[in-house]
Amino acid sequence: MTAPMTWQLRRAREADLEAIMHLETSIFENDAWSEAMMARDLGDAACYYLVAFPPDDPTNVVAYAGLLAPRGAREGDIQTIAVADSARGHGLGRSLMQALISEARKRGARLVFLEVRADNPGAQRVYDRLGFTPVGVRRGYYQPDNIDAIVMRLNIPELESMLTTSTATVLS
Numbered sequence: 001m002t003a004p005m006t007w008q009l010r011r012a013r014e015a016d017l018e019a020i021m022h023l024e025t026s027i028f029e030n031d032a033w034s035e036a037m038m039a040r041d042l043g044d045a046a047c048y049y050l051v052a053f054p055p056d057d058p059t060n061v062v063a064y065a066g067l068l069a070p071r072g073a074r075e076g077d078i079q080t081i082a083v084a085d086s087a088r089g090h091g092l093g094r095s096l097m098q099a100l101i102s103e104a105r106k107r108g109a110r111l112v113f114l115e116v117r118a119d120n121p122g123a124q125r126v127y128d129r130l131g132f133t134p135v136g137v138r139r140g141y142y143q144p145d146n147i148d149a150i151v152m153r154l155n156i157p158e159l160e161s162m163l164t165t166s167t168a169t170v171l172s
Helices: 014-027 035-042 091-104 121-129
Strands: 007-011 047-053 063-068 077-084 111-117 133-142 145-156 166-170
Touching: 007 091, 007 121, 014 035, 014 047, 014 063, 014 077, 047 133, 063 091, 077 091, 091 111, 091 121, 111 121, 111 133, 121 145
Parallel strands: 007 166, 077 111
Antiparallel strands: 007 047, 047 063, 063 077, 111 145, 133 145
């Protein structure tokens, strides 16, 4: 039996933009965010972005995720999440989501929303297991592919109910 993969998470910095954009454009080929959009979010105090990397290689960003949740707002929005093919299937996406939900709670949010491609059942399963429920559809949201987005909502649970085994350590 092989040892489980582990990662460290830390707050994304401007210096991470190139690695984030490499993942963004390779994973979301047709509907990737622009570098200017990503840079704007990384510098926005209302946003909270994390990057993930192997503990022995902090420059090897294998995933990132971002939250928009202004302090004191009752709602937050998962802006984006991406995990490299090489890091999928080991709970990293779940760990990133849990960290974002925890930050949303700290900022005062009680609801978190996200959009997920209707043609991405794997991501939908992850969100469902985290307690997100579908609340609507945005027709043709993902362009230029004209793919619908399923809008999902999470009523943020109490801290105790979110504690699970994680494959990632969050650094300050």
